């Protein structure tokens with residue numbers, strides 16, 4: 041059956057639809073360049089409500105496994121691929137990607153020229169798009185507040201380690217929790233709306249999670265978040281990094297088409313090392329806005345010079361715009377999580393060098 045994705049500016053790309061739809065599926069369209077990691081992308085709460093274009097032509101070649109989801113449900117609104125595999129030959133696979141997409145009711149198009157579509161997004165910038173059986177113009181509204189949908193309602197405790205960390209929930213990924221548990225922590229996940237409860241928990245440190253949409257959606261909570269940051273050692277990942285920066289008075293802006301993939305080079309200004317990172321973000325902290333804050337840019341994206349991580353000049357607080365927990369992607373930045381543990385456990389901060 042025919043399927044069409046149309047962008048806000050009227051450009052459209054035809055392919056095959058995974059179903060017959062009574063109305064168009066709409067969302068912000070973004071592209072992901074990794075060859076692997078499709079299951080993590082589809083289930084990462086940071087992708088909430090987005091339509092993801094996979095630029096690598098064959099998606100799904102190692103199937104879908106119960107172990108690899110980043111949350112309990114698919115988070116994307118839809119997906120665009122050249123080819124979606126109906127094979128699942130990997131020994132850990134439970135089902136093929138095509139079967140998973142159908143079972144989970146994720147609308148998708150195949151046989152779309154994803155390279156051409158990606159070039160259109162790069163030229164026009166991130167925008168809304170619609171997927172339908174016939175050409176349909178998307179309604180040009182800006183979706184907002186997805187972070188309120190994905191941050192869980194109740195706090196929850198995981199693990200029994202001696203180091204107690206609170207994971208501030210803006211829509212945390214399973215692999216961030218897994219890394220903290222693997223490091224030997226007991227982890228309490230706490231919805232950002234309940235951040236004031238942290239003083240009853242008395243953690244050794246806090247991790248601010250990833251999350252969907254614009255970090256300014258949580259502007260009303262920034263004064264409370266700053267007080268908490270002033271009190272506990274903190275590490276921010278992606279959305280968490282943006283929130284730390286906003287809380288200390290820096291600003292964020294939307295990139296023209298974001299960074300999403302598994303091969304983004306980042307330079308650490310402290311050591312001059314460049315490492316390859318997994319990324320998934322639309323927004324960045326603007327470097328000029330850091331000038332009058334107690335933060336400084338430590339990590340820089342090698343391709344476009346944007347801020348990829350900050351460090352507080354006098355407090356034990358640092359952050360990454362990328363994903364040190366990887367999943368999908370390379371684990372070159374895993375040292376940052378070790379560094380955070382060292383900071384919290386006061387063993388003296390190490391570096392990966």
Ligand SMILES: NC(=O)CC[C@H](N)C(=O)O
Nearest residue numbers: 250251253278279322323
């Ligand atoms: N992965 C994330 O946490 C994404 C952060 C934010 N939603 C952005 O797009 O920039």
